Amino acid sequence: MIAPTKPKKSSTSRFFKRFNIKWRKNRTRSLSNRAKHADDKMREILNNARPYGIMSSNQKIELLKLIQEERGIPNDIRRDVWMLATGAQRVKMNNPNYYQMSNNPERVKSCNEEKKSFVEIIRSKVINLLIWYRQLRIVQLET
């Protein structure tokens, strides 16, 4: 039976032990470079999808892989990811001026109705208050 041999220390571990600080510095720099590279790649995918307003399934898979590597999406590109992944950007492009107040008579009408009902409520409350005050004055004068 052959006795198991003691594993040799690799040159990397010896290097790590001797130049601990230098090794760590290099490591962080390479990590940040990798993150930057992933960010750039995400932006590139988004820029490719932007003219169409929607992402293809391949682009989605590619983006998912990058997210898995980086464990999340940077906050500044999350908005674009949501708009393009769902296709909301495309729906917006196909329906220009749908949500604009000046070009949406249905919405203007509903907002005006809201305002009108509010004014009417206030007016009726003021009138009630005046009537009540007048009645109070009459009672005071009579007594």
Add this chain to the structure above:
Amino acid sequence: MPLFDSYPEAPDPNVIQIKLDLKRTFVAESIFTDEFGIHDKMFRILVSYSKRNPSVGYCQGMNCLVGMILMVVTNEEDAFWLFCTLIETILPLDYYSLMLEVLIDQKVLMQLIKLKNPKFLKQYSDLEVELVMKSYQWFICLYSLNFSKNISQIVWDMLFLDGD
């Protein structure tokens, strides 16, 4: 004049419910105050959607979805379209109208827990607490209300990229 005609027109029940729910949305978040105008944006988006799709109208839980969207997408028009796409394309058809899909999702979740973590289910049943009551809110708000903002955003990332 008949008595019925003298009554003023009844206000829209959707609008009343939206107004009530606005103040309850993400109370702990600092941006959800009147000074940022986010309540006005939410009100406009929800009323517009209830008019766009009267068969769905407004349901409790939609305020959380719009709130969550507005945390990321600050432009009101973009937020409206994202909300429309979420309700009409990504979520199943009856998710908010008949709520049938929510019930199905709950059944699937219960089956998954039974398979993956039966101990957890047993603990709940020992305490005589229905997990369905708790999970209902998770599905209605799409996990936006019960988890921290960062976790909910990651869940939504996955939903949008891998959901359909």
